[in-house]
Amino acid sequence: MTRTSAPGVRVKDLTVVYKTPAGELPALGGVSLSLAPGTITGIVGESGSGKSTLALSLLNAVQPPGRIKEGSVEIDGLGNVVELTGEELRRARGRQVGYVFQAAQNSLNPLKTVGKQLLDLGRSHDFDDLPALLKDARALLGRMGLDGGRVLDSYQHELSGGMRQRVGIMFALVLNAHLVVLDEPTTALDMITQAAILKIVRDVHHERGLTTLIITHDMGVAAEVTDSLAVMYGGRVVEHGPTTEVLGSPRHPYTKGLIRAIPRLSGDIDEARALPGRPPTLGTIPKQGCVFRERCPLRIAVCDTVDPEPVTRDARTVACHAVGHLATPVVPKEYV
Amino acid sequence: MITASGITKTYKQRGNMLGARAVPALRGVDFRIEKGGAVTFIGESGCGKTTLGRIVAGLETYDGGDIVIDGTPMSSLKPRHREPFFRRIQLIHQDPYSALNPTRTIHQTLAAPLALRAKQTGRGKAWMEERARELLALVGIDPGYVLPRYPHQLSGGMRQRVVIARALTVDPEVLVADESVSMIDVSLRLGVLALLKDLRERLNVSVLFITHDIATARYIGGDGELYVIYRGQVVESGPTERVISGPVHPYTQSLLSAIPVLHGVERPGPERVVPTEALNEAHPDTGCLFARRCPFRTDRCEAELPSLVSDGEQAHACYHPQRRNVIPVEAA
Numbered sequence A: 001m002t003r004t005s006a007p008g009v010r011v012k013d014l015t016v017v018y019k020t021p022a023g024e025l026p027a028l029g030g031v032s033l034s035l036a037p038g039t040i041t042g043i044v045g046e047s048g049s050g051k052s053t054l055a056l057s058l059l060n061a062v063q064p065p066g067r068i069k070e071g072s073v074e075i076d077g078l079g080n081v082v083e084l085t086g087e088e089l090r091r092a093r094g095r096q097v098g099y100v101f102q103a104a105q106n107s108l109n110p111l112k113t114v115g116k117q118l119l120d121l122g123r124s125h126d127f128d129d130l131p132a133l134l135k136d137a138r139a140l141l142g143r144m145g146l147d148g149g150r151v152l153d154s155y156q157h158e159l160s161g162g163m164r165q166r167v168g169i170m171f172a173l174v175l176n177a178h179l180v181v182l183d184e185p186t187t188a189l190d191m192i193t194q195a196a197i198l199k200i201v202r203d204v205h206h207e208r209g210l211t212t213l214i215i216t217h218d219m220g221v222a223a224e225v226t227d228s229l230a231v232m233y234g235g236r237v238v239e240h241g242p243t244t245e246v247l248g249s250p251r252h253p254y255t256k257g258l259i260r261a262i263p264r265l266s267g268d269i270d271e272a273r274a275l276p277g278r279p280p281t282l283g284t285i286p287k288q289g290c291v292f293r294e295r296c297p298l299r300i301a302v303c304d305t306v307d308p309e310p311v312t313r314d315a316r317t318v319a320c321h322a323v324g325h326l327a328t329p330v331v332p333k334e335y336v
Numbered sequence B: 001m002i003t004a005s006g007i008t009k010t011y012k013q014r015g016n017m018l019g020a021r022a023v024p025a026l027r028g029v030d031f032r033i034e035k036g037g038a039v040t041f042i043g044e045s046g047c048g049k050t051t052l053g054r055i056v057a058g059l060e061t062y063d064g065g066d067i068v069i070d071g072t073p074m075s076s077l078k079p080r081h082r083e084p085f086f087r088r089i090q091l092i093h094q095d096p097y098s099a100l101n102p103t104r105t106i107h108q109t110l111a112a113p114l115a116l117r118a119k120q121t122g123r124g125k126a127w128m129e130e131r132a133r134e135l136l137a138l139v140g141i142d143p144g145y146v147l148p149r150y151p152h153q154l155s156g157g158m159r160q161r162v163v164i165a166r167a168l169t170v171d172p173e174v175l176v177a178d179e180s181v182s183m184i185d186v187s188l189r190l191g192v193l194a195l196l197k198d199l200r201e202r203l204n205v206s207v208l209f210i211t212h213d214i215a216t217a218r219y220i221g222g223d224g225e226l227y228v229i230y231r232g233q234v235v236e237s238g239p240t241e242r243v244i245s246g247p248v249h250p251y252t253q254s255l256l257s258a259i260p261v262l263h264g265v266e267r268p269g270p271e272r273v274v275p276t277e278a279l280n281e282a283h284p285d286t287g288c289l290f291a292r293r294c295p296f297r298t299d300r301c302e303a304e305l306p307s308l309v310s311d312g313e314q315a316h317a318c319y320h321p322q323r324r325n326v327i328p329v330e331a332a
């Protein structure tokens, strides 16, 4: 059965590994994160930080050579999706969890019209009333400023990037899922198209009562639409809290660096600073100690040996020895 | 110095059922790039920015108007005589993943253009080796590490720097950086922009910068000129800081209003402008090109095309220009 209200999501101690020539390496190293029902949560971080891997895990859709090694993903009404298999899982995708994949612009089937693909989707989810499905899709596309009828009759190559992006969003919403995951929904779009799409995401979220997760590497995008913001680095959530507070008074040194790297329209432009160094890749994520230490201006001795545990205080979670270590004893943790 | 005057370009698209369709990509664009200067073009997708960049770099032909490089009009020359002029203008591809040949080491990638340069200037192999190292150091990467490696062994930011180093092999006077399709990370991007800014200062090269993100135009050259292009027409231009802080054209205001606000750090500008509908190339082009989307249009706007008028510094093409506070303000 389809839920009619926004579900909550609780990710706990999630470790996802990819098989590489150097063995299985963790792309997510014990991530915990909750999405409150009815909110829009953003995940930001540089490329390779594990954002897409986390998003795929919400659907238990991590593909080989990757696998979920440990941890759980509880979604209200679905249970622990890590334990779902086969038919149960297939039905949950689309019907309960709507998903827009990264580069949705290129994920349509080039050989079939959008409408044909929609009918295939409806049939695979046993929709009896296909005309109603088409009608919903036309209405959604119309809401997004497109001529729904024309778009449904179009092939991928007949649509611009911004139009395809909106088609992706339509697919995520049309089966009436109440948990929607959008991976980089506006990357490579121009600012006006981006602003229009973000407004649609926000409006539909409120109208339908959704729980929404938006993955982006652009702080500005997250700032514009989310209620709650999680910052990822090296397969960890290093900071999480209400968006305006995380942006207004960031606590983790990485969050501070990311915010400072945004060129702004007003103020002294020379205050914008590139983050020194570059993000780690699977093979270079340190096996012990803080994953951010190579680039951290606050590094202290303990950072080299002990991975900082996330500590929650005043609705803000931060994983950093220089921020949270007085409040809670740190527990060393090892990753394979 | 490069002066472009009245550049027009129309693509003939082999059409669907309606037959060939003419797409006016540029409708008479004028601008000037001073030695060591910075000129930025902004505008939505499909407004002609890449077309213009390619024309300036000599990679695309134009239908009307002319490009004058250091006093020589390109139209007065036979194509093969234009080549030495255009060689001084190098386009930097902003997709570091496809810009480099994956089967060549960075050493080989730089050796080819350097060999040509050595031949022209009567220098030998030792000079080539030294120059390759010098250029990589100039763009901020370790030559010893990078030279023997293949592109896939480098990070996106390193690849982008190699692409810039390769453009520098011919001692260009102008770098054209088209980042409207940039796929690199925000934090890396700022590093690359800082490099371009640095090259302006150290080598006195000019930069023609193409972007969707107006804030980055301030970073690369707050002292430069900003051109706002819409459906192939420049609709507003002037000193970068002045246009950003005091835009008068509703289209410029729409672009500035669309930039995400960093809630918690900033508050939205009080007079943000949102276009009434999406860009549609099929909109009529008899009157103001922006009229169908403009919240401030009047009958006059739809009747005839406003031309660019300048107060000596800032220029706009609008019948009802008015300053509006659209950019975010610092939250207290």
Ligand SMILES: Nc1ncnc2c1ncn2[C@@H]1O[C@H](COP(=O)(O)OP(=O)(O)OP(=O)(O)O)[C@@H](O)[C@H]1O
Residues within 6 Å of the ligand: A190, B011, B012, B013, B023, B024, B025, B043, B044, B045, B046, B047, B048, B049, B050, B051, B052, B180, B181, B281
């Ligand atoms: N080779 C081509 N053949 C036909 N039309 C073209 C061609 N290249 C560009 N156009 C058209 O010319 C216009 C300007 O395109 P251009 O690529 O210069 O835009 P742009 O401003 O660089 O956009 P973006 O921000 O998306 O990179 C568009 O209408 C585009 O569809």
Ligand SMILES: Nc1ncnc2c1ncn2[C@@H]1O[C@H](COP(=O)(O)OP(=O)(O)O)[C@@H](O)[C@H]1O
Residues within 6 Å of the ligand: A018, A019, A020, A027, A045, A046, A047, A048, A049, A050, A051, A052, A053, A054, A064, A065, A066, A280, A281, A282
């Ligand atoms: N199919 C795969 N095989 C091996 N490694 C992968 C695969 N997919 C992702 N990775 C690695 O996992 C890490 C996290 O990737 P991803 O979740 O895509 O990050 P993001 O979305 O934040 O850019 C990266 O180091 C990436 O290279």
Ligand code: SF4
Residues within 6 Å of the ligand: A253, A254, A290, A291, A292, A293, A294, A296, A297, A298, A299, A300, A303, A308, A319, A320, A321, A322, A323
């Ligand atoms: S734990 Fe140490 S290295 Fe890591 S972010 Fe905090 S201070 Fe920096």
Ligand code: SF4
Residues within 6 Å of the ligand: B249, B250, B251, B288, B289, B290, B291, B292, B294, B295, B296, B297, B298, B301, B306, B317, B318, B319, B320, B321
């Ligand atoms: S000329 Fe008229 S329609 Fe065009 S931008 Fe100005 S006010 Fe708007």
Ligand SMILES: [Mg+2]
Residues within 6 Å of the ligand: A051, A052, A053, A102
């Ligand atoms: Mg990703």
Ligand SMILES: [Mg+2]
Residues within 6 Å of the ligand: B049, B050, B051, B178, B180, B181
């Ligand atoms: Mg372009």
